[in-house]
Amino acid sequence: MPALSPAPLHMIDLIRKKRDGSALDAREIGFLVAGAATGSIPPEQLAAWLMAAWLRGLSVEETRALTVAMRDSGEKFSPARLGKVAVDKHSTGGVGDKTSFLVAPLAAACGLVVPMISGRALGHTGGTLDKLEAIPGFRTALTLTEFEAVLGKCGASIVSQTPALVPADRALYALRDRTGTVESPGLICASILSKKLAAGLDALVLDVKTGSGAFLRKREDAEYLAALMVATAEAAGTRTVALMTDMGQPLGRMAGNWVELIESVELLRGERPAGSEDVRELSLRLAGWMVHLAGKAASAEAGHIQAEAALVDGSGLRVFLAMVEAQGGDVRVFDNLSGFHKPGATRVVEAWESGWVAEMDTTALGWAVQRLGAGREKAGEPVDPHAGIEFHARRGARVQKGQPLATLYATRAALLAEPEAILKRAVTFSATPPHAVVPLISRIFTRETAEAHLRDAIR
């Protein structure tokens, strides 16, 4: 007897199933994702399912099926022709987080290929593409053919998502944004990983932020997301680790667009400016894991040594400059880093008390950076390449009243007052030195520890 073909699926049944607390199987998820990508399922039904998924949660198996179906929903990039191990890093977003500008060239200088598909400023967090576009001429919207050519020449390329890549995420993310369904671990995991895995990665290092500037503020939520992403990416065939890292203060001393490139290039030149120690250390640790997962070093520590050698001998800087040039950027701006920085207005904010810098509300500081002109109010608006904040004191520093605490750089003087007020609310002082030193990296999830964490969380 011929095998019966499976019963046709109807979106209304999948909404009811999720609403009533049952898990969808891979075929049902595939149907939903195809409908989102092609537009054959109307937005109101997708939105209803998203809300049911937000309220009921997605199982680990549903998250895996959703990630893989979304990854496969459009065009994919295949780095295999480049003949090198393909690796990438993804951060859940922060303030002053410029590690991409160091890890991508350093990993490439260690013999790997880094096809990095990045995003723009989102909420209080900065965007890698907006920062790169501060370089005159730099193009982030490359075709996949151009992307492959830059990778072949330089080993690293940082670009925006093409319209054909992961169309299901484009549709679902826009609906999530409008229906209050963004903050769901399963949906976040599938959204982030589908885009990363569509770049054909062999290995991926995740930087999951914790602390006052993190996207997920509760530590247990951030840990669950980290473990879920590691287990999901591993199940999809990509070697993955997640580092839980501190976002309890901005990373490094600069936050904004061009100012973050100044700090990155200083570090790539081998300089050790005060206030940039954490960016250097985190970048080397992330790059060390990339080199290790790619099989080029026996441990993450050995990978760290290789990455540091590429920093010190200037090969990372050479890859960075080659990438900028290959993507149309004018590298002459790096000859005079501060000379190219031309903010419309500048204000030095002095410490209003003597004491130790105790807390920095980093989400508030991120909003201050965006409102200086570095971010946008509405999608598609231009950003000011020169806006940002330079911090002269970090958490734990001892300051005297009247000492410069930060310099604000804005598009125009009228934009300075609100960020200054935000900064003054966001930074607090204490009369005694802080007791606890917050570690830069608090936890690492590998496949084994991620799976164990998920088992414990579900039990």
Ligand code: URA
């Ligand atoms: N970034 C993404 O790309 N997707 C999410 O769901 C959240 C952050």
